Each structure stands twice: as C-alpha cells, then as structure tokens.
Amino acid sequence: MTTISWMDLLWCLVPIVLVCSVYITWQGKPSEIIIAVLRMAVQLVAVGYVLVSIFETPSPWISTGIVSIMLLVAAWIATRPVRHHKGYLSAAIIALACSVTLHLAITLLLVLKADSWFQPQLLIPLAGMYFANTMNAISLSAERYHSELARGQSIKEARLTAFHAAMIPQINSLLAVGLVALPGMMTGQILSGVSPLIAVRYQIMIMAMVLGTAGLGATLMLTLLARRKNQASEMPQ
Numbered sequence: 001m002t003t004i005s006w007m008d009l010l011w012c013l014v015p016i017v018l019v020c021s022v023y024i025t026w027q028g029k030p031s032e033i034i035i036a037v038l039r040m041a042v043q044l045v046a047v048g049y050v051l052v053s054i055f056e057t058p059s060p061w062i063s064t065g066i067v068s069i070m071l072l073v074a075a076w077i078a079t080r081p082v083r084h085h086k087g088y089l090s091a092a093i094i095a096l097a098c099s100v101t102l103h104l105a106i107t108l109l110l111v112l113k114a115d116s117w118f119q120p121q122l123l124i125p126l127a128g129m130y131f132a133n134t135m136n137a138i139s140l141s142a143e144r145y146h147s148e149l150a151r152g153q154s155i156k157e158a159r160l161t162a163f164h165a166a167m168i169p170q171i172n173s174l175l176a177v178g179l180v181a182l183p184g185m186m187t188g189q190i191l192s193g194v195s196p197l198i199a200v201r202y203q204i205m206i207m208a209m210v211l212g213t214a215g216l217g218a219t220l221m222l223t224l225l226a227r228r229k230n231q232a233s234e235m236p237q
Contacts, residue, residue, distance in 0.1 A: 051124070060118040067127045071096055074135040081143040087228050092138050095220035100130045102216070103209045111205055129185075129206060130213045133170070137214035138221045141166035145222055155229055159222045166218040170211050177207065 016037055023030035054062060075092040082088045107126055108114045114122050144165040148158035185206055189199035 051120070054120045054124070058116070058118060058120050060116075063118040063120050063123050066120075066124060070127055070131050071100070074131040075138075078135040078139040079142060081139060082146050085146065088142055088225070091221055091224035091228070092142070094224060095138055095217045096131065096134055098220055099134050099213045099217035100127060103130055103213045107205065107209055126209075130209065133210045134213040134217035136169065137166040137218045140169075141218040141221055142225065145225055149229070155226050159226050162222055163218055167215060170214045174207060174211065177203070 016033070020030035020033055022028075023033065054066070071093065075089060075096050078092045078096070079088045104123070104127060105117075108117050108119075108122060112122060117123065141162040145158050145162035148161050149155070153161065186196075186199045186203040189202060190196055
C-alpha cells in the first residue's frame with residue numbers, strides 16, 4: 001500500500017481552495033469552511049496519536065471509557081433538533097446504548113470471533129460506525145416524531161411516519177451500494193491491498209449491522225418517546 005506523506009497531503013488543499021473561492025466570488029464568507037477543515041485536521045491527527053497509544057496497551061477500562069464518551073457525544077448530537085424538549089436526551093442515550101451494544105456483541109463475538117471484546121483495533125472503529133449511523137437515525141426519528149405530533153397526528157401515526165423517515169437513508173444506501181458507490185470501509189480495504197472478495201464480506205457485515213443498529217435505535221427511541229407521551233396524557237390535569 002502506498003504511504004501518503006505529509007507533503008503529498010498538501011495537494012488536498014486544492015479542493016478546499018476551490019470551495020473557498022466560490023464563497024469569495026459569490027461574496028460569501030469562507031471562514032466556516034476554513035474553520036471546519038482546520039478542526040477536522042487537528043481532531044483527526046489528535047485521534048491518530050491517541051489510537052496509537054491505545055492500540056499499544058489495550059485495556060478493557062480504557063476501551064469502555066472511550067465507547068462511553070462516544071455514546072454520550074452521539075446522544076447529545078442526535079437530540080440537537082429537539083434538545084429543548086424534556087426526556088429526549090435520556091431516551092437517546094438508552095436507545096444508542098442498547099442498540100449499539102447488542103450489535104457490537106454480535107459482530108465481535110459471533111462474526112469476527114475476536115480474542116477479546118475490548119480489542120481497541122476492532123471495538124473503537126466499529127463502535128464509531130455504529131454510533132454515527134444510529135445517531136442519525138435517532139435524530140431523524142425524534143425530529144419527525146415531534147413534527148408529526150405538532151401537526152395533530154396520533155402517537156401511533158407519528159411513530160410510524162418517524163420510523164419510515166429514519167430508515168430512508170439506510171434503505172437508500174443498501175440499494176445504492178455496488179451500483180452507485182463503493183462504501184468507505186470496502187474502498188479502504190481495497191486500497192490497502194485486501195482482495196475485493198474479502199472486502200465484500202466485511203462490507204456486508206457492516207451494512208447489515210448498521211441497518212440493525214439504526215432500526216433498533218430508532219425503534220427504542222420512538223417507543224420511549226411514545227411511552228412518555230402516553231404517561232403525560234394520563235396524568236391528572
């Protein structure tokens with residue numbers, strides 16, 4: 001596999017400059033792009049050094065701590081559209097924790113048969129992918145559920161509509177894979193020299209688990225919100 005040097009990486013400034021030039025030409029402010037790119041670079045480099053250290057000295061406590069932080073951050077981001085409503089953050093934490101933990105267990109123990117569940121080279125990247133996709137599904141479902149209730153739909157109707165909305169990105173990605181694009185994990189493995197047929201198996205595993213985490217996460221989120229809504233309506237005024 002070809003190693004990218006830091007000097008070669010400077011060529012990646014070309015698309016950034018192109019996008020910034022559009023902002024400037026159209027009298028916009030490129031500052032948000034510049035800040036976002038700088039944050040991306042600093043965050044990824046910092047994470048890289050942290051992961052190198054963690055990989056050298058694996059520990060169940062450190063791995064659990066990192067995954068717990070990922071859980072809290074994902075729940076906080078997922079509830080961004082409805083954060084001002086009570087009960088959404090706790091529901092997101094429960095939905096994310098249950099959904100991702102189940103699918104990590106299936107992946108690590110049954111599919112990959114990992115020597116240890118806390119092996120950071122496996123646990124952290126997989127948890128990141130599962131949290132990110134489940135976070136998006138939960139965010140979409142919560143926002144749509146709240147919107148549908150505001151429109152006067154019943155709890156059952158709002159829950160079903162929200163679930164359908166949350167699953168649209170997941171279904172689209174399943175339909176498009178292999179025809180429209182090669183997913184990131186599969187592309188990375190192929191670029192690193194892994195046989196495409198082996199990369200395909202890993203990608204099937206990831207996409208199946210991502211579908212499950214998103215679906216179960218959205219289901220748990222909507223179930224908890226609907227239960228809270230029913231309890232609130234049954235309380236004496």
